[in-house]
Amino acid sequence: LTVRELLMKMKELLLFLSCVLCVSADVLHEDIGITGCSDSDGEVMYGLDGEELAYADFNKQEEIYPQPPFVDHFTYGEGTYEQAVADQQICKGNLQTARKVMKEYPLEHVAPSGVMIYTRDEVEFGEKNTLICHVTGFYPAPVNVSWTKNEQKVTEGSSINVPYPNKDGTFTQISRLDFTPQLGDIYSCAVQHLALTQPLTKIYEVEASARSDPGVGPSVFCGVGLTLGLLGVAAGTFFLIKGNECS
Structure with missing residues (x-):
């Protein structure tokens, strides 16, 4: 070489x-x-x-x-x-x-593929918390998210981050609402986007839990235990009667 x-x-x-x-x-x-x-x-x-x-x-x-x-x-x-x-x-x-x-180029519209509503922390009645509305899979950005409490529009304590890009070219946005859980309250987040003919709405209802009401858990377990006990007694009585009939 x-x-x-x-x-x-x-x-x-x-x-x-x-x-x-x-x-x-x-x-x-x-x-x-x-x-x-x-x-x-x-x-x-x-x-x-x-x-x-x-x-x-x-x-x-x-x-x-x-x-x-x-x-x-x-x-x-x-x-x-x-x-x-x-x-x-x-x-x-x-x-x-x-x-x-690109004057004549049509813009593609992709509706959100997923909308979820959940709390940031475990719910305790009377303790401040945050509701999160997670919206993903849409294009173009942004989406508009509105909140209601018991069917009344809520704006105070709400916020939304800037759109974050996903690897497939769509976007994700997260809206938050500060709230204090009270039994029976119903919240909703409604998502609006160019690709939607009507808003996508998710509901969150504040319900009783074992942690928020210590008496609920024991009452349920006692009720279930009593029911199973009565069923056991009934089944034993049934087989005892049948045994006597056969003899």
């Missing part, structure tokens, strides 16, 4: 080894940054491993960090919000260009 041919072979080998290393490397973490805009709204969000780390609130004019208080607090460097504002200007310029290019 000539020196030139030898060098070419070595380059090919190094390229092959580099590809092997790239393919075999394990992914430890996945981070994501999203910039979106419309004529009247905008979104800049940062996430890590499927969790929302921060987003720009253009109404409050600040960067919001929605992590719960029990995790280590994480913040980005100074100027993060200002950069988000600048990115919005670029996004809106690109939006106008895209509209001209």
